[in-house]
Amino acid sequence: MMALLLRDLKLSIRAGGGALIGVLFFLTVVAVIPFGVGPDLALLSRIGPAIVWIGALLAALLGLDRLFQAERDDGSLDLMLMHEHPLVLTLLVKCLAHWIATSLPLVIASPLLGLFMNMSETAIGATMLTLLVGSPAITFIGAVGAAVAVALPRGGLLVSILVLPLTIPVLIFGVSATYAAVEGPSPFLPPFLILIALTLFFAVIGPAAATLALRNTTD
Amino acid sequence: MMALLLRDLKLSIRAGGGALIGVLFFLTVVAVIPFGVGPDLALLSRIGPAIVWIGALLAALLGLDRLFQAERDDGSLDLMLMHEHPLVLTLLVKCLAHWIATSLPLVIASPLLGLFMNMSETAIGATMLTLLVGSPAITFIGAVGAAVAVALPRGGLLVSILVLPLTIPVLIFGVSATYAAVEGPSPFLPPFLILIALTLFFAVIGPAAATLALRNTTD
Amino acid sequence: MSETSLAITKFSDLANPTRFLALAARIIPWMAGFTALCFIVGLYLSFTTEGDYQQGETVRIMYVHVPAAWLAMMGYTIMSLSAIGTLVWRHPLADVSAKAAAPLGAAFTLIALVTGSLWGKPMWGTWWVWDARLTSVFILFLMYLGLIALNRAIDDPSKAARVSAVLILVGFVNIPIIKFSVEWWNTLHQSASVLRLDGPAIDPEFLRPLLVMAVAFTALFFTLHIMAMRNEIWRRRVTAQRRMAARLASREGQP
Amino acid sequence: MYLEAANLAARRGEELIFEGVSFRLESGEALVLTGKNGSGKSTLLRVVAGLLHRERGSVSFTDSHGNTLRRVGEISHYLGHRNAMKSELTVAENLDFWRCFLGDTQGGSTVSIDEAAEAVGLAGITQLPFGYLSAGQQRRFAFAKLLIAYRPVWILDEPTAALDASGDRLFAELIEAHRRKGGIVLAATHQPLGLEGAQELRMAGFSHTGPGVWA
Amino acid sequence: MYLEAANLAARRGEELIFEGVSFRLESGEALVLTGKNGSGKSTLLRVVAGLLHRERGSVSFTDSHGNTLRRVGEISHYLGHRNAMKSELTVAENLDFWRCFLGDTQGGSTVSIDEAAEAVGLAGITQLPFGYLSAGQQRRFAFAKLLIAYRPVWILDEPTAALDASGDRLFAELIEAHRRKGGIVLAATHQPLGLEGAQELRMAGFSHTGPGVWA
Amino acid sequence: MTHAFYVYGAYGFAALVTIAATLWTWADGRARRSEMATLEAAGIRRRSVRTKDGE
Numbered sequence A, B: 001m002m003a004l005l006l007r008d009l010k011l012s013i014r015a016g017g018g019a020l021i022g023v024l025f026f027l028t029v030v031a032v033i034p035f036g037v038g039p040d041l042a043l044l045s046r047i048g049p050a051i052v053w054i055g056a057l058l059a060a061l062l063g064l065d066r067l068f069q070a071e072r073d074d075g076s077l078d079l080m081l082m083h084e085h086p087l088v089l090t091l092l093v094k095c096l097a098h099w100i101a102t103s104l105p106l107v108i109a110s111p112l113l114g115l116f117m118n119m120s121e122t123a124i125g126a127t128m129l130t131l132l133v134g135s136p137a138i139t140f141i142g143a144v145g146a147a148v149a150v151a152l153p154r155g156g157l158l159v160s161i162l163v164l165p166l167t168i169p170v171l172i173f174g175v176s177a178t179y180a181a182v183e184g185p186s187p188f189l190p191p192f193l194i195l196i197a198l199t200l201f202f203a204v205i206g207p208a209a210a211t212l213a214l215r216n217t218t219d
Numbered sequence C: 001m002s003e004t005s006l007a008i009t010k011f012s013d014l015a016n017p018t019r020f021l022a023l024a025a026r027i028i029p030w031m032a033g034f035t036a037l038c039f040i041v042g043l044y045l046s047f048t049t050e051g052d053y054q055q056g057e058t059v060r061i062m063y064v065h066v067p068a069a070w071l072a073m074m075g076y077t078i079m080s081l082s083a084i085g086t087l088v089w090r091h092p093l094a095d096v097s098a099k100a101a102a103p104l105g106a107a108f109t110l111i112a113l114v115t116g117s118l119w120g121k122p123m124w125g126t127w128w129v130w131d132a133r134l135t136s137v138f139i140l141f142l143m144y145l146g147l148i149a150l151n152r153a154i155d156d157p158s159k160a161a162r163v164s165a166v167l168i169l170v171g172f173v174n175i176p177i178i179k180f181s182v183e184w185w186n187t188l189h190q191s192a193s194v195l196r197l198d199g200p201a202i203d204p205e206f207l208r209p210l211l212v213m214a215v216a217f218t219a220l221f222f223t224l225h226i227m228a229m230r231n232e233i234w235r236r237r238v239t240a241q242r243r244m245a246a247r248l249a250s251r252e253g254q255p
Numbered sequence D, E: 001m002y003l004e005a006a007n008l009a010a011r012r013g014e015e016l017i018f019e020g021v022s023f024r025l026e027s028g029e030a031l032v033l034t035g036k037n038g039s040g041k042s043t044l045l046r047v048v049a050g051l052l053h054r055e056r057g058s059v060s061f062t063d064s065h066g067n068t069l070r071r072v073g074e075i076s077h078y079l080g081h082r083n084a085m086k087s088e089l090t091v092a093e094n095l096d097f098w099r100c101f102l103g104d105t106q107g108g109s110t111v112s113i114d115e116a117a118e119a120v121g122l123a124g125i126t127q128l129p130f131g132y133l134s135a136g137q138q139r140r141f142a143f144a145k146l147l148i149a150y151r152p153v154w155i156l157d158e159p160t161a162a163l164d165a166s167g168d169r170l171f172a173e174l175i176e177a178h179r180r181k182g183g184i185v186l187a188a189t190h191q192p193l194g195l196e197g198a199q200e201l202r203m204a205g206f207s208h209t210g211p212g213v214w215a
Numbered sequence F: 001m002t003h004a005f006y007v008y009g010a011y012g013f014a015a016l017v018t019i020a021a022t023l024w025t026w027a028d029g030r031a032r033r034s035e036m037a038t039l040e041a042a043g044i045r046r047r048s049v050r051t052k053d054g055e
């Protein structure tokens, strides 16, 4: 399994420059925002956490749909399906690799981004924490979509309908936990615990559902 | 050329999720922003046009990196490169198809999104108009990135990084034209005309640069 | 003539990597010496001239900030010229030049950004504002990093060079934006007072150290650029020889 | 040790592609599938490998201790039309990954990556990215995958596609070597593979033209 | 009408794969490229088609009126290792797209999609998605692409890969028919194609092992 | 001196980056040179050098 993780990480590095990329991507997204909303620092610091979370969502979505398609197209998926390792584990590891390659750099870079968005220390810490805890859930949900995309070659629409709405709860609890930490009055813990629960839930459901979808591929 | 347009549209519906993914992505973004801004409707309506524009920008990125990679992977790109049609035209049509599949639905949905963001009628109208005029420029710029991605084994984030900074002028003028229409005092026309000029400029530069990149990357 | 590759013979002596190496070996010491000299004079001048009555001592930041900002733009311009060389003449040295300039340009852009915000804090009261000049320089920085990443992501060097060349050229639109942003958008940042059509509008008291520092920075840039080009040529030689060795070995093993 | 299939049937889309296919391969035996394009060779191989759902019938593998296994995929190598290698990675990285991922099934000996490359006639270029190789070179390395992790059953779908004449011979020898060590081989092919004493199964395609489930 | 290549050389990565390749094909003639795996057959074909940059030399096509064309790709069909068809679309949609996109070069007659399907022996399944076909069926339809839009020059890279024996014969006949109508054929292959009176060019691979530009 | 921190900060940072860039370029050159030396020692030589020797 370690081998799979390493290979997927290597692939993502070869394809696009590695860990730096996530950060760069994010910096670019963030640099674009002030052009839209205007250089109003107070406003920026208020929407900062939301922007960081949206960036994480976008980063996770880019390339996620090809997670298994790329494997199918070159035939690797066949060998993975045949293999005796529990398939769920294989998929979990693939999700992990995708998360490490695209979301983790964002989590690590988020303090820097927070500074750019003029966020307070608490806000930065809270964003980082919620991102760390919540972003895997997005990847796991995306994995189901990616698996469905393989199973139904013509299921494109289905994938987007499946994935995006499901990520909304994660996004909402992540962002609201962050704001609770920053501003009060609502407490930080309840949404944060829900976020953890969501991640754990999808960590189980996601790979399992993806397994089911892949096992039923049409050819 | 009509044939190419039709084929690409068909493909985006069958395979990529097409129209819906942009709109859904967009709804997700809109669902999250109010958490940052709070239930302050006035503020929401103020940043509305900017958010819609940023959403359009990010939505255009989804799937863009595969614009030519998919063609390369099944060998179609070879035939397109060999063909006597000016390649620029082929690329222009592909951009157009991508725009119709991902950005146009967003333009059409923008009134709905405007309502969500509590924007005034003028603001909604202005946003729709500027989006209609400006979003093709984003696609054209993106095409350059997509052509470069052909040289990369897998596109993904790197392409977006290369492309995003270049789209900033479009964003600036799009948003400022919208604001000019809504609030005054600055007139609406100058930025709007610049926006049109930008789109025309990139409609020429984008496919030409993409042609250059594709001609230099085949192997 | 030791080299027989056709692509090369068309060009002047300098165009030949071997000639280039010989030339570089000869001029690098001189350039390094010149750079050091300029820096000594420039630094002496920057710290002995008087402060501005309005900006106080912080005006001294100008002597690093402005040359660094100029070089950030010049670095990109050099890359663009090399990119044209790559695309039009498919010239291998142009590939090398563009690739070597990217990290240097990024370094100078970083200096301009950081010294600018160090200047901004006392002058404008904030480290960073999202005004047009500042943001476009920031984008320049991102583009440098993106191009470095792109170059690393493609392992066939000549292909990497051709692909990045296209992007470099497209990205060149940012340079005029940086240059004229202060005039197009009325913002916090100073408008041009040295590089303008009707002659410098700046007190000679400040102009002298500024120009000496600018020459020093430029000399540094070119010294490092030539050194980096030389390194890159060496790097490619090493890989070419390694590959050849592998090929020969496998051929001997497999008649 | 033997591989047994009884009364297999498989559907593609709505159509029954074949039915009533049975065979039994003892240790060291080979079965060659032939037949027209679209006659169901690949389908049968994928059914045996467990990659396609089978409509009826059973496949099982019984090892030398008499233990029977229903999921034949686990003890098989499958070489399909596609090579299952990443063009971004070097050959060595690709092979190394598959060696670690596939692991070893007990009972066989495997060779190192360099030896495997040597065996397929391409020593010395394992450091190149897989995407830089010619079609035939890629196929050869895809075959090298079978040597670096031991599996008693080899399921090969047109293994010699894109190979030159010397490659054909090389593959035939490697397959024979595998059989001599007691392995079982199942191959679909259009060109004679040159396997000694292999059974042949001619696929006919569309085993029955009658209506499917719906009529 | 003739196709002429003079003193061609091409580089892959840093290596010179071949140099000094010249040939001249008159109307109705065929050139078959043979050679070991990795000897540069595909590279040569891609250079002729204009898909790869050539290091030296020239390729040109002179039509029956004596007009010379430097971009040979425009009047050529190229059938590579990959089929250039979308698996999400049906065969008919795919072929229809290529027919409209490629258009017709004057001077030849083309056939309808159904006739082309008939010609490659697969009439009646053009309504299936391309991805649902077997490997050989896909290859046949990829070949059908050559019939629906006229091009005087056909550049074929292992056209008969994955084909059964009847497919081999069929393709040989179609190629012969194209030659009889005055077409020019350039094909790389490992198996004899059965073309009458075709010239043969043996590729040797790596024409020189010396360093490239850098050393 | 007013705002000494900002002035020295700016000069310090500029010095840091330029010196780092110089050192890195120089170290890179040394590494390449030593690589070439090891290749030379292993008997792999440039073709042009070899032909010159042969002449």
Ligand code: HEM
Residues within 6 Å of the ligand: C062, C065, C066, C069, C070, C112, C113, C114, C115, C116, C117, C119, C120, C121, C123, C124, C133, C134, C137, C138, C178, C179, C189, C190, C191, C192, C193, C194, C195
């Ligand atoms: C991070 C912040 C900053 C950035 C990215 C930045 C960027 C630049 C650039 C790119 C130039 C060259 C423009 C040209 O040649 O036309 C420049 C010049 C200059 N900057 Fe800044 N700057 C920043 C902050 C500041 C601050 C805070 C001040 C002073 C209050 C300042 C004063 C100047 C001056 C006086 C020039 C010279 C203009 C001329 O004479 O052409 N800059 N800056």
Ligand SMILES: Nc1ncnc2c1ncn2[C@@H]1O[C@H](COP(=O)(O)OP(=O)(O)OP(=O)(O)O)[C@@H](O)[C@H]1O
Residues within 6 Å of the ligand: B219, D131, D132, D133, D134, D135, D136, D137, D162, D164, E012, E013, E017, E035, E036, E037, E038, E039, E040, E041, E042, E043, E044, E203
């Ligand atoms: N994209 C590439 N980048 C670098 N080198 C390549 C690339 N493609 C092929 N090569 C190299 O070029 C040489 C010739 O390859 P080519 O594909 O032309 O061979 P071929 O004769 O078609 O072989 P086959 O019979 O296996 O198809 C091979 O040694 C291969 O390693």
Ligand SMILES: Nc1ncnc2c1ncn2[C@@H]1O[C@H](COP(=O)(O)OP(=O)(O)OP(=O)(O)O)[C@@H](O)[C@H]1O
Residues within 6 Å of the ligand: A218, A219, D012, D013, D017, D035, D036, D037, D038, D039, D040, D041, D042, D043, D044, D203, E131, E132, E133, E134, E135, E136, E137, E162, E164
């Ligand atoms: N994914 C699929 N969905 C539906 N039908 C399919 C699919 N793949 C193949 N078929 C059909 O199943 C039949 C058998 O296909 P199969 O791939 O097994 O043939 P084959 O004997 O391997 O042919 P070839 O020699 O061309 O490889 C064909 O008629 C084909 O149309």
Ligand SMILES: [Mg+2]
Residues within 6 Å of the ligand: D041, D042, D043, D157, E134, E135, E136
């Ligand atoms: Mg088959």
Ligand SMILES: [Mg+2]
Residues within 6 Å of the ligand: D134, D135, D136, E041, E042, E043, E157
């Ligand atoms: Mg080939």
